[in-house]
Amino acid sequence: xxxxxxxxxxxxxxxxxxxxxxxxxxxxxxxxxxxxxxxxxxxxxxxxxxxxxxxxxxxxxxxxxxxxxxxxxxxxxxxxxxxxxxxxxxxxxxxxxxxxxxxxxxxxxxxxxxxxxxxxxxxxxxxxxxxxxxxxxxx
Amino acid sequence: xxxxxxxxxxxxxxxxxxxxxxxxxxxxxxxxxxxxxxxxxxxxxxxxxxxxxxxxxxxxxxxxxxxxxxxxxxxxxxxxxxxxxxxxxxxxxxxxxxxxxxxxxxxxxxxxxxxxxxxxxxxxxxxxxxxxxxxxxxxxx
Numbered sequence: 001x002x003x004x005x006x007x008x009x010x011x012x013x014x015x016x017x018x019x020x021x022x023x024x025x026x027x028x029x030x031x032x033x034x035x036x037x038x039x040x041x042x043x044x045x046x047x048x049x050x051x052x053x054x055x056x057x058x059x060x061x062x063x064x065x066x067x068x069x070x071x072x073x074x075x076x077x078x079x080x081x082x083x084x085x086x087x088x089x090x091x092x093x094x095x096x097x098x099x100x101x102x103x104x105x106x107x108x109x110x111x112x113x114x115x116x117x118x119x120x121x122x123x124x125x126x127x128x129x130x131x132x133x134x135x136x137x138x139x
Numbered sequence: 140x141x142x143x144x145x146x147x148x149x150x151x152x153x154x155x156x157x158x159x160x161x162x163x164x165x166x167x168x169x170x171x172x173x174x175x176x177x178x179x180x181x182x183x184x185x186x187x188x189x190x191x192x193x194x195x196x197x198x199x200x201x202x203x204x205x206x207x208x209x210x211x212x213x214x215x216x217x218x219x220x221x222x223x224x225x226x227x228x229x230x231x232x233x234x235x236x237x238x239x240x241x242x243x244x245x246x247x248x249x250x251x252x253x254x255x256x257x258x259x260x261x262x263x264x265x266x267x268x269x270x271x272x273x274x275x276x277x278x279x280x
Binding site for chain 1: 144145146147148149150151152153154155156157158159160161162163164165166167168169170172173176177180181183187189190191192193194195196197198199200201202203205206211212213214215216217219221222223224225226227228229230231232233234235236237239240241243244245246248249250252253254257258259261262263264265266267269270271273274275280
């Protein structure tokens with residue numbers, strides 16, 4: 001049941017990314033390019049996505065567990081550190097350079113061609129690089 | 140020309156938010172694309188691997204099915220060096236920061252999470268600076 005619902009959630013997420021235009025790198029770069037032909041679409045996507053989640057977190061706060069009985073994820077401690085801000089800045093650099101973030105990179109895999117495959121491969125390599133650095137205790 | 144794009148953005152955004160809301164309330168999981176994927180590839184998500192694989196299958200498969208007729212395009216640059224550098228930065232950055240646009244952005248902001256809001260400001264800010272330099276100063280993207 002968990003897997004079936006996860007499949008549906010992933011599918012709806014992917015369809016939403018497609019419908020919203022977020023698999024189009026021109027739209028994403030257009031939002032970040034405030035010195036060019038600015039495209040506000042991403043604000044509407046973010047706003048539209050946050051609305052149901054505002055309700056969902058309120059509902060979740062009144063429940064002990066999820067419907068399937070798994071615990072509701074607890075909030076992270078409100079601590080800002082160099083990992084969070086430095087990692088996010090590095091992510092923003094790559095996001096702007098290609099116009100893809102992890103969700104759309106997967107959602108567009110079927111029509112993204114060779115560049116889409118290279119992006120996803122490099123992204124996975126970046127994730128494994130962090131796992132290796134952390135495992136060695138150097139980070 | 141701009142207006143339909145905003146409406147499509149809002150409708151698609153609501154779909155994304157409903158997916159995240161369902162994943163939270165039914166499965167008890169935060170819908171973060173980078174974390175769900177990295178848990179598969181680095182083995183840290185072994186405990187709920189089936190759920191992760193199912194999510195990624197839907198995320199890749201449903202858009203693939205919907206675009207069978209063609210017409211979808213990422214319009215991504217064909218410069219594979221830029222694409223590889225960007226992908227590496229996105230993978231490493233989201234792993235170090237423990238989240239991306241969906242986890243920190245959508246799920247974090249809606250929870251009024253300080254970390255989610257700060258991370259979102261940092262990646263949007265870095266993105267704006269990157270495009271200003273790479274596009275308007277250097278002309279590489």
